[in-house]
Amino acid sequence: MKRTRLCDLLDIEYPIIQGGMVWIANAELAAAVSNAGGLGLISPTAGMSRNGDQVENLKKQIGIARSLTAKPFGVNLPILNNPQIEDLVAAVIDAKVKVAVTAAGNPALYTSHFKEAGIKVLHLVAAVRHAQSAERRGVDAVIAEGYEAGGHNGLDELTTFTLVPQVVDAVTIPVVAAGGIADARGIVAALALGADGVQMGTLFVATHECAAHKNFKEAILKASDIDTAITARKLGPTRILKNEVAIKILEMEAAGASVEELLEFIGNSRSRTGQFEGDMVNGEVYCGSIAGMIKEIKSVSDVIRSITDNYETVLTSLR
Numbered sequence: 001m002k003r004t005r006l007c008d009l010l011d012i013e014y015p016i017i018q019g020g021m022v023w024i025a026n027a028e029l030a031a032a033v034s035n036a037g038g039l040g041l042i043s044p045t046a047g048m049s050r051n052g053d054q055v056e057n058l059k060k061q062i063g064i065a066r067s068l069t070a071k072p073f074g075v076n077l078p079i080l081n082n083p084q085i086e087d088l089v090a091a092v093i094d095a096k097v098k099v100a101v102t103a104a105g106n107p108a109l110y111t112s113h114f115k116e117a118g119i120k121v122l123h124l125v126a127a128v129r130h131a132q133s134a135e136r137r138g139v140d141a142v143i144a145e146g147y148e149a150g151g152h153n154g155l156d157e158l159t160t161f162t163l164v165p166q167v168v169d170a171v172t173i174p175v176v177a178a179g180g181i182a183d184a185r186g187i188v189a190a191l192a193l194g195a196d197g198v199q200m201g202t203l204f205v206a207t208h209e210c211a212a213h214k215n216f217k218e219a220i221l222k223a224s225d226i227d228t229a230i231t232a233r234k235l236g237p238t239r240i241l242k243n244e245v246a247i248k249i250l251e252m253e254a255a256g257a258s259v260e261e262l263l264e265f266i267g268n269s270r271s272r273t274g275q276f277e278g279d280m281v282n283g284e285v286y287c288g289s290i291a292g293m294i295k296e297i298k299s300v301s302d303v304i305r306s307i308t309d310n311y312e313t314v315l316t317s318l319r
Contacts, residue, residue, distance in 0.1 A: 001187075001311045005174045006197035009120060009140055010099060011072050013037030014308060016187070017122075017143070017176060019201025020076020020101055021151070021286070023047070023276045026211040027061040029204060031068035032300035037308075040065070040073045041101060044088055047211050047276070050269050055087045062095050072098040074122075079105025093117045104152065107137040122176065126154020131167045131175070141174040142167065143199050147230065148180030150202050151286035153237045157230070161193070168194030182290040184310035188318075202288035207300045213278030216285060223291035232266065234259050241285040245270065 006015045016038035018029065026047050030040025042065060044058040058075065065073050075092050079085055079102055089110050092100055100114045103124035114121045115138055123134040124143045131142045144167040146160025147153040160179040168175050177190035178199035190198045205212045206220050219241055231249040232238045234257075240246050245266075252262060266284065274283020298306075 001308045004196040015197030017199040018204045023272045024212040027064035029209045030073045031065045032209040034069045034071040034073045036301045036304040041076045054084045074099030076101045107134045128170045135171045143176040146179035148289045150288040164193045184307045184314045188314045215278035220291045225292040228289045241287045
C-alpha cells in the first residue's frame with residue numbers, strides 16, 4: 001500500500017485511521033488497529049457508564065492501550081458541549097498521547113496546547129471553510145468527512161466524493177477522507193481524489209475487538225444499502241440505522257417538531273442504549289451508509305490485511 005504524508009506524520013505503516021466512535025471506540029480496538037499498522041483512536045466515553053467520569057475513564061483506557069501496544073494511538077475529543085473538555089485535554093497532554101483528533105468545535109481552542117506538548121493534531125471538518133480555518137489554527141491534518149458517515153455530520157451534507165477534492169485543493173496539509181469507505185476500492189478512490197489517507201468507523205464496529213454490542217454488529221451485517229437514514233437535521237444531521245427510533249424522529253421532523261421536542265424525545269445517551277447496550281428498538285444506532293458492504297465480523301488484523309492485500313489488485317485493474 002502507498003506510503004503517504006499521513007504515514008510519516010503519524011508514524012504509522014498504512015494511511016488508515018479508525019474512527020473514534022462514542023461509547024465503543026475502546027482501548028482494545030485502538031491497540032489492535034495500531035498493531036495492524038494503522039492509527040487506533042480511543043473515545044473518552046468508551047465502555048463508560050451513563051453518568052461516569054470521562055477523564056477517569058480515558059485514563060483507564062489509555063493505560064489499557066499502552067499495555068496492548070507500543071505503537072502510536074490517539075484520542076478522539078469532541079469539543080462542543082463537553083463539560084469535561086478542559087480536563088480531557090489536560091489528561092491527553094499529561095499522558096503524552098501521540099495524536100489528538102478534535103471535532104465539533106473550534107480548533108483554535110486547544111490546538112496550540114497540544115502542539116506545545118508535541119502532540120499531533122487532526123481536526124474533523126465537513127466544508128472547505130472549516131478546513132482552511134483549521135489549517136490557519138495550526139492543525140497538522142484535517143479529516144474531511146462526507147455525510148455518508150455514521151453519526152453526526154456536517155450541516156451542508158456534502159458527499160465524500162465532492163468534499164475531499166475541494167478540501168485537498170484548498171489546503172496544504174494532509175487530508176484524510178472519511179465517510180463511505182470500507183475496502184481497498186474506497187482507499188484507492190480516496191487517494192485518487194488527493195487524500196493522504198482514510199478514516200473508517202462502521203467497518204471497525206464489525207470487529208471482534210470493538211466494544212459494540214453483538215446486536216449492533218449483527219445489525220450491520222444484515223443492513224442493505226438503504227438501511228440508514230439522516231435524522232435530526234434541526235439538531236445536526238445524524239446518520240443512523242433505520243429502526244423504530246429513526247422512524248419516530250423522521251415522523252416528528254415531518255410533522256414540524258421543534259428542537260426542544262426532538263431533544264426531549266432523543267434524551268440523553270440514547271446512542272449508548274443501541275450501540276453499547278444492544279437495544280436495537282429503543283436505541284439510536286450510528287452507522288454509515290457503507291454498512292451494506294460489510295458481511296462478516298472479523299478481527300482487526302484480518303480487516304486491515306484484506307485491505308492491504310487487495311490494494312494492488314485494485315490499482316492493477318485500473319491500468
